Amino acid sequence: MPWEEDPGDLYEHAPCGYLTTLPDGTIVRVNETFLAWTGYERSELVGRKRFRDLLSPGDKIYHETHYAPLLSMQGDVHEVAFDVVCADRRRLPTLVNSVLGRDPAGHPRAIRTMVFDATERRGYEKELLKARRTAEASELRVRALQQVVAELSAAPSAAEVAGAVVRAPAAAFDAAFCNVWLVDPDRDQLTAVASTDPDGPARDDIPCSSSRPIAEVARRGDLHVVPTIAAAEERFPELADTMRRTGIRSAVLLPLTTGFAGETIGAEVLGVLSFGFTEERELDEPELSVVRLLGHQAGQALDRARLYDDAGRREARAMFLAETTRALEEPYRLMPRARNLVERLVPAIAEWAAVRLQIGPAGLLADAGGPAPDQVRLAERVAIVVANGKAEFTDVGADPDCAVLPLTAGGKVLGTLALRMAPGRRTAAAEAAFLSDLADRAGLALENARLYEQERAIARTLQRSLLAGDLPSDPRFAVETHYQAAAQDLEVGGDWFDAFLITQDKLAVVVGDVVGRGIDAATTMGQLRSAIRALASAEAGPARLLERLDRFVDRVESARMATVAYAEVDLTTNEMTYACAGHLPPLLTEPGGSPRYLLDARSGAIGSRAGSTARIEHRVPLSPGSRLLLYTDGLIERRTRPIDKGFEVLARTYAGRRDSPLPGLTKGLAQTLVGGDHPDDVCLLCLSLGTEERLERSIGADPVQIALLRKDLRGWLVSHDVDDDSTQAVLLACSEAVANAIEHGYRNDPFGIVDVTATISAAAIEVEVTDRGNWKGPTGEVSRGRGLRLIRQVMDQVNFDRRDGTTVTMRRTRREAR
Template structure:
């Protein structure tokens, strides 16, 4: 009878599970162990009672593996449903750590919710030991090759280093990896000053690391003179030959010290070698260097010297290229600015900090004398002033030298043999190339002088152009009439020397009829300006009590038949009857006037529109429109430069203008047009801007700000007089207010701003039914004897003129004065 064979797959499954060659764990989704096989228990020393229902799988891991389980293992298992060969260290019952590889599978229930986690655990102790053996063998092989690789890398770094600084950095870093040195320092020879310059060091105790003359008796200088390798094996050797080095070794606790000359010639030919520097490195303990190490050290010195020589040639070429690029860039940067002070500022911005840490430009222009622009912390001002005066007198540069008391170079800015100013700058000391640097500075001063002179000539030509432009504009607009006030403003294109064709005018046709006009002639230059003047004269000639805006525009059309350059000019012309308040206007191709009445929002007047003057196309009929204005209405006429912008629809420009105009409804008329232009176009706009604002009636409140210039007082008096008369203030009160206000402003200028020519005095006046109140405020400093209102004659005049006077001494001084009105 044949014995029945028992096949492997007929083994008891439970026995296979319990004694499998790997650990098996079954856990709930939260990690709680619900089943574990005997293999895992045998590895770890736990019993089933210790684990099942009491411990989670993560509780059996080391702290680091618990963190990994939380941040990687669990999220991956949740997302992927399984993880494979995760390396985790399991802590046994007796505290031993068993390295393992873990595979887990997450089983889900019918609804997709996690049900259980099945985990296989493989003992990786032997694998970990094998890996550690391989790692140790690899480290041993790497240690045996390190020296060769380091030396090869040093040679490669020296060959690739293009500059002296990079070569020095490569040399400085060589001794530590190549010879296990503790620290190193590098010195380079400056042949111009016959000095050894301390360039860099890795020694934290660098008290003995400093510049020194090449003739010094210190060890580094001795090696530089001899040009041969010195090895100081012990402190006793240093005491015998180099006492300075011995003290440094004591302070730092170093052992052997190596002083290696960096040479360009053969290492074995002392007479033919040129020493460029010295590399000093030391060891923590005394160390005997083998002949092979000494040969490598000498080779390092020769390779480093050759690399230094090549880098110095490269540095010189690179420096010349950088200086050439800097000069070219400075020339371009100065050409971008058109104004003198802006060019001076740009010059300083270019110089600091690229080539200097401080610079100043002083220009001798105009009767005002020196105009200065500086950057950075300045040297002693008195010593600098003396040096500047000497340079201006001699027209020769004065270069900074050690201990000269100024510490900066002063260069004359010379144009056609005339010194127009100086450029002073303080530069970091340069070890080499002093002659080339001086040539560079002279070239810089020549270019800067020419650029600044061109800017001065530009401003002169610009001033001439502006004078011509304003001479062709209207003269003084009508004033002194309490029934209206006119404010005008003209701003020329920021970057254009040519005069433009924008213009305004205001004149009385009859004692009771006022005309205002704004126009724009096509083109720029003298022709446009001449045409502008002719059109202005033609309008004045055609304006009459009988002719209205339509007939006047028809007359201008006939005028264009004889003056062809006036064709296509645009004009907005308006007449105001000062008795009835009726406005009649016409627009010949011009932008619509903007009217703001006391109630409501600003409205554009879009009627009475026709083609530009002399147009041969379209509707050539001229029309006019009439509208009655309430007292207090404001009418704004303007040119296209105020609203037109490239890349923006003109409708948007109209919206912005209306909003800004409405925002200024209660603002004083004085300065309104200038403020509106600043907001709308700024100061660097590329087109002319011309505005005229007409107000019917008198300002309810007068507000003026004048500069600290006594000449401004007369203008203020005239303005204040007209305003008071417009409010029907009696003559005696007018004269008293004018006297008191003039005295208060004069005192503010004389005493409050005695040292500040840019001070501002604010004047505000209001009229009520029974009194006139004037407030004069400054923000100056009233110091010193005789500057107090209370002790001066000014107070007496003011008190004699006014009924009530109050002083407020806060930030500056405010004088409030009140004069009672005579009741009719």
């Protein structure tokens, strides 16, 4: 039959290749068709090659990982695509079917493989595949772009926009080394803000006028594609260096512009995106259009973020101003207010800030943060700003970003605010309006604090000078007083105490309280105090005195409704006569007895129209050793407890201290009853029939006052028959201790108060000097060291307590006792 085939010929010349191999792939038989397709000689293959040896390296892997296991498991494999490497290295695309033959025991015996020429089909497949890969890449780009656009629209700040943009090239193009630079119009430079480099963005800023490629692109506003290092070498040698260093072979520099795609006129460049490829790469037109689109989308997002930033900054600034104004009202005093200001500024606004006030001989300084600028240059600029009252926002020279603004109030320059803006923030010049506003408000707040300090100091001084007048001393009696100002820095109150000898043998003691606070109250208190001294007479007695005071307040209206507890003691008979005008009852202890309130002789406040002004008095005989306590309502009144409870607590506390020495008694009572935290002034006077002695003075932190203190102290020492040497020694030691408090403790506080207490016994004189200033450790100054040495030389015991301010306690044994 013509269609009958010779099996041998059919095998050899079949329209497909046949191979028979051993289970390990060694070729044992191959047909002519396969040899003709591949160009191998039969002798080259049979017994010498395995089938996999004819495959391309990639297909070898596939053969080993897929084909061989499959064949061994299922016995046959179908339509596996392999490229057979021909004798001339040409590759023949094939499809391969194999069957594994086994011997009767089931052991693999041979593999029969049929090889089809798949050139056409594979060509078609490759086209398909390429189309698929292209579509996938395009889809990937579009998806990456969509992702970026979504992120951009959600990015509220320039930094977040940059963060989103910098990730886009890697996602869309498999690009590497992406960096975003933003134009900083204040500083006229480009700053790297985001990078895919794990080390973060570059730290060097590029001036907009620079010849560097980033600046060039920002100026020209068009896309630069640098396909090779050689191309970079021609135009931007520096870029070529960077590319070589970072392993980049092609680079793209894309301006981020406002306006819509395609518009270049009027579009503003807000930043530059740079990225590269680790292999040389040409971007085709669709890719370039995606890149351009990215630039526009990013530019628009930046523009929007800029507006957001601007609005956000304005809002933050307004809030900061409002909060600062409010916060500055909080501390009344000047230095805390100045400190408060600089501490609010650093680090929120500035990295360093200093307030200098032209107050006191050396001026006052509060600063925070750092580094501080060059002090000499700063001093020059401060002097200029103080002189012409105009702010300087920049400076020529090493520290251009350091601004100095005048702090003014009522046209007067009170001092300066100097600051350097926090790094990465807008410059002081760019924030000029905000900073000026801030300085104006701060100036006003500081001026108010200064006025407050001044008034407070005057009122305190007035009050203290009135209260510090000589209290009488006499072997027959002793008076102990204590005045404790309200804990909060409120204005002074109108409380007072007084003790004076009406005659040689008649002692008057007073505690009173004027309505109101501040200078007026202090002045009125002084007037009433003087009036009582003037009106008291040997014959009048307490009731008559109060009547005269009623008439006095008709002329001094501010004294109306003042309350007074007044007692006269006849020192020859120890008989006391007392009267209370609207004041809390005196508290009396007699030896061996419990404290009792003296509730007789009560009438209304001075000049009261509603209260009883029928003035009455009451007599009480006192035994030696009696103690009479007069006090103001601050001692017992508490918002949280009824007044009768207060009376009870006072009586109990007083009873508990019945045997305590008089020195320190009133202070101890005040501390026990009101502690450190009390809203009102407290004034106490304790009269003891007996002799104990104590001198108590408070002076302002002014060297001139030391001489006045010495005068009092000298008189007090002399009156106690203290020997000359001891007097000189105590005067010197006390002067040095006070000078120390003024020069160091109150170095920054010209309004500080130094308290001096001296007590004397038969054995020794003891002086205590207390300030509440900031002790900053030994200054190494020779002068003060000498002062402290002098104290130690002339006193027998000296102790420094620097827990809260400084208290120096000094003791010198009297000559008689030595």
